[in-house]
Amino acid sequence: MSLLAANSHSMSEEEIDEYSDGTVKLRNANIELMDQDILYHLALGSESHDLHEMFGDVKFVCMGGTPKRMENFAHFIMNEIGYKLPAGTMLQDISEFSYRYSMYKVGPVLCVSHGMGAPSVSILMHEMIKLMYHAKCQEPIFIRIGTCGGIGVEGGTVIITEGALDAQLRNSQEFTILGKTVQRPAKLDEKLARELKSLASHDDPYDTIIGKTLCTNDFYEGQGRLDGAFCDFTEADKMAYLEELRDHGVVNIEMESTIFAALTHHAGIKAAVVCVALLNRLNGDQVNAPKEVMNEWQQRPQTLVSRYIRKVLAQKGQLKNMFGHQGLFGHQGSIKSPRRFKLVQQESQAHE
Ligand SMILES: O=P(O)(O)O[C@H]1O[C@H](CO)[C@@H](O)[C@H]1O
Numbered sequence: 001m002s003l004l005a006a007n008s009h010s011m012s013e014e015e016i017d018e019y020s021d022g023t024v025k026l027r028n029a030n031i032e033l034m035d036q037d038i039l040y041h042l043a044l045g046s047e048s049h050d051l052h053e054m055f056g057d058v059k060f061v062c063m064g065g066t067p068k069r070m071e072n073f074a075h076f077i078m079n080e081i082g083y084k085l086p087a088g089t090m091l092q093d094i095s096e097f098s099y100r101y102s103m104y105k106v107g108p109v110l111c112v113s114h115g116m117g118a119p120s121v122s123i124l125m126h127e128m129i130k131l132m133y134h135a136k137c138q139e140p141i142f143i144r145i146g147t148c149g150g151i152g153v154e155g156g157t158v159i160i161t162e163g164a165l166d167a168q169l170r171n172s173q174e175f176t177i178l179g180k181t182v183q184r185p186a187k188l189d190e191k192l193a194r195e196l197k198s199l200a201s202h203d204d205p206y207d208t209i210i211g212k213t214l215c216t217n218d219f220y221e222g223q224g225r226l227d228g229a230f231c232d233f234t235e236a237d238k239m240a241y242l243e244e245l246r247d248h249g250v251v252n253i254e255m256e257s258t259i260f261a262a263l264t265h266h267a268g269i270k271a272a273v274v275c276v277a278l279l280n281r282l283n284g285d286q287v288n289a290p291k292e293v294m295n296e297w298q299q300r301p302q303t304l305v306s307r308y309i310r311k312v313l314a315q316k317g318q319l320k321n322m323f324g325h326q327g328l329f330g331h332q333g334s335i336k337s338p339r340r341f342k343l344v345q346q347e348s349q350a351h352e
């Protein structure tokens with residue numbers, strides 16, 4: 001009998017949406033049969049760390065391209081939800097020794113950097129979904145907090161993705177598995193997108209809109225820029241392409257939404273993408289807003305997501321309960337076998 005047939009946890013496309021206990025299930029029966037599962041790029045392991053103890057309370061997984069943005073978000077959300085670290089402790093990058101991604105935990109919120117583009121996000125998503133599984137997290141929600149180029153929208157506009165399209169305008173992500181092409185739907189949670197939109201305030205000094213997002217594998221030629229190292233098309237070609245995208249309902253371009261949507265959907269995890277536009281691509285290609293302005297713009301998706309997290313926690317009556325929680329320092333202390341943890345670190349360093 002094949003491994004998949006032998007294991008009741010391998011799930012069909014229909015079943016995965018209907019699991020009843022709220023925990024994340026894996027579509028891979030192999031994992032349960034392994035002695036240990038090393039989440040190599042996170043510097044964590046299912047035997048070396050007590051993942052349930054460390055991450056079992058996670059409800060929100062927020063991701064964005066850069067380690068600094070996610071560290072800032074961790075500090076921001078800590079303040080927003082009134083989470084207190086134990087005296088004398090500070091936020092730590094849990095995945096520091098992977099030298100790949102950064103991860104900060106603030107109570108029920110995990111803040112993780114994902115790097116640029118589909119391959120980087122794909123590796124992280126496999127390990128994050130497995131982390132949710134090992135930790136037995138209940139119905140975690142994944143949100144990407146990103147930046148993008150706007151199409152017909154001004155820099156500083158916040159854009160919630162209602163449909164993620166690949167470079168051929170398909171609402172899916174293409175994978176090559178064992179040499180074969182596989183398409184998986186790039187589905188985000190529509191209700192979550194609407195709920196996020198509803199949390200935009202009339203008092204916000206910027207627009208928050210919902211629209212389709214184009215996801216490319218490149219920042220330059222792939223996004224129709226004239227300012228890459230190479231360019232074999234004219235400005236008129238570029239403008240015709242951007243107008244075509246606009247006619248299709250596309251309001252922004254970035255580089256991770258389809259893989260993020262496809263893998264969360266495949267795992268039965270609700271997800272959303274919220275980005276801020278750094279420029280209006282109809283007006284140019286260079287990202288040239290002053291640093292301070294861009295920093296303030298990048299805060300905007302974080303503010304929207306924090307309103308959502310606060311709302312959910314308030315509904316659960318958990319906004320104030322967090323003061324008594326075990327802080328991050330406590331979680332860092334949940335390594336089951338320090339020796340194994342050292343090995344994971346050494347292995348990570350050896351692959352640097
Ligand atoms: O701001 P982040 O999250 O990194 O995302 C956007 O910025 C990068 C390009 O500058 C791409 O990864 C794109 O998707």
Ligand SMILES: O=c1cc[nH]c(=O)[nH]1
Nearest residue numbers: 147148149253254255
């Ligand atoms: O134009 C842009 C800006 C940010 N990120 C992108 O992928 N494209």
